[in-house]
Amino acid sequence: MTQSTATTQFKYVDYLWDQETADRIGEDQVAQFLYRSNILGADLRITNYGGGNTSCKTIEKDPLTNQEVEVMWVKGSGGDIGTLTRSGIAGLYTGRLRDLKKVYGGLADEDRMVGLFNHAIFDLDSKAPSIDTPLHGLLPFKHIDHLHPDAVIAVAAAQDSEQVTREIWGDTMGWVPWQRPGFDLGLQLEKELADKPGIRGIILGSHGLFTWGDTSYECYMNSLEVIEMASAYIEQKVKEQGSVFGGEKIKSLAPAERRAKAAKLMPLLRGLASSENRMVGHFTDSDTVLQYINSYDLERLAPMGTSCPDHFLRTKIQPLVLRLQTQQDVSDSAAVLDMLRPAFAEYREGYTQYYEAHKRANSPTMRDPNPVVIIYPGVGMFTFAKNKQTARVASEFYVNAINVMRGAEAITSYTSLPRQEAFDIEYWLLEEAKLQRQPKEKPLSRKIALVTGAGGGIGKAIADKLVAEGAVVVLSDIAEERLKEAHATYARDTAAYAVCDVTDSASIEQAFDQACLEFGGVDIVVHSAGLAISKPLEETTAKDWDILQNVLVKGQFELAQHAVRVMRGQGLGGDFIPIASKNGLVSGPNNVAYGTSKAAQQHMARLLAAELGKDDIRVNTVNPDGVIIGSKIWEGDWAEGRARAYGITVEELPAHYAKRNLLNKIIRPEDIADGVYALAGVLTKSTGNIINVDGGMAAAFVR
Known part of the structure; x- marks a missing residue:
């Protein structure tokens, strides 16, 4: 041919x-x-x-x-x-x-x-x-x-x-x-x-x-x-x-300012948009979007709604336009929520009126009345839906609608579908049947997770498990190349990554901002970043002590602070899960710095659980032991130190650890991931607990 x-x-x-x-x-x-x-x-x-x-x-x-x-x-x-x-x-x-x-x-x-x-x-x-x-x-x-x-x-x-x-x-x-x-x-x-x-x-x-x-x-x-x-x-x-949409009414903030403001605002919007069903978000501030949302004609065109049926089926009949000023400080969550709640209430009431005015005798029950598309002039456009792909596609469709309005206004003037026609498409029984045929959502669908130490080993296994169960995940690690390799293993719209040094507060904040920009917020935080140092007391240096405390303990503390700020802004509860160790419960030789830091992680989790229960934020710990195969901390000096402590060779460690537990099982990163999933996806009324994933170590029994 x-x-x-x-x-x-x-x-x-x-x-x-x-x-x-x-x-x-x-x-x-x-x-x-x-x-x-x-x-x-x-x-x-x-x-x-x-x-x-x-x-x-x-x-x-x-x-x-x-x-x-x-x-x-x-x-x-x-x-x-x-x-x-x-x-x-x-x-x-x-x-x-x-x-x-x-x-x-x-x-x-x-x-x-x-x-x-x-x-x-x-x-x-x-x-x-x-x-x-x-x-x-x-x-x-x-x-x-x-x-x-x-x-x-x-x-x-x-x-x-x-x-x-x-x-x-x-x-x-x-x-x-x-x-x-x-x-x-x-x-x-x-x-x-x-x-x-x-x-x-x-x-x-x-x-x-x-x-x-x-x-x-x-x-x-x-x-x-x-x-x-x-x-x-x-x-x-x-x-x-000579101009489009009546010209520019509002100046955009600089790109970095827009994204910073959007990152802080998204969890608040997500929480309000999730009043009936938890949502995942998407943000865009493309030139096409900014030209429209900053224009004089926005106020006239936005309420008209879209024209093509495919557009409003994914974007709802019209967007919510925020009345926040471009320079509005959004760092005070409580104050901003006070300003946003009436706007969402008004939108929901308007959608309910639209439904009641146009419903037929056989119309399906009214769907979620919250907005899908939210416009912040000078900053950008937010979309919220059941998953990242649907939120991204809704954004793309509204960009198509913007292009349609731009073209129609240039030709003569834009006309949208009559409201009854639009309703009859949106609530068509055949569309409802299509929705009912969609597969059942997975247990962690609509959840957003941030996992530290996710460039490999236990952290990557945890991220894999959370994605497999329906969550979207932000992978964080100090090593960007490892992160890129890990991120490349996921399908589009299921994962993002953020380079994060958990010993640096600013780096942690940037990781959370990235999670908010990518997906709208955070529901699950897993602190899996770590390292291990095994030395006798006299060989343990202050530097050894400090790095373990900074990565494992201080890192957990600051991760919790940032996680709670986001989770409280959303008002949707959440899970905070440190990956500690059997060594926080069991005394052993050549382990004073590592064991102390792991014990501190465990008790901090109990303290956080006691404090955060009122916010429906659950804090539970997973204790691995003997995860040699596939675990990053067993590469190098730690393995040699533990082998020395037990009087065996490094090559004998896997068999040694497998034989010493009650079940005589080899523990793998995937087993630790199952423990995390159990806490985040199954044991949703559990907080302040420790799950040992160690094959059964009697000395580490918590009671």
């Missing part, structure tokens, strides 16, 4: 077609459509995560009749074209799908039709067909893209959209007015094509774009060219206008 390279020069979209890749795919039209989908989804100006859908039609042999039939392959429900694979598509008999026109009963029949799509399934491994399936099936083209490009939605959401469509594309594009996606919209597309044969695509009012081609490449180029034309038209209008 050969294609000519693109002759069009694109300025506003990314041309990502690689002909060598396409040639390797060959004539497999489904694979070609998946390739096209992935590269379209890689450009967020074209469509955002989960937005839009793509398809192709092929001739296949019917397994029941052995006759050749046309089959449509289309993105399934809930998928994302940027990451689409064969397992995420549905394969349907095109003829059977079109036969559904014979039984369609009109707009009141839309929900029933979705169930009937299953009767047209060709591929038994198909993903559930989406509501947009007939929009592709009722059009005759081999390859079709339905996209949500910012520039095209700006045209679709502009006043006099149909006239603007003709001005940009002449008679080469069709246009249909806003209608909720479904079978009837597919009929409208079919009619528009019949009325205007030869058009290259169709604009969906307030919604998006349909384009097509005989090959995957032709379809791709058609999509890019249509989007490029809309983008160029808008930029010319912006240039003629």
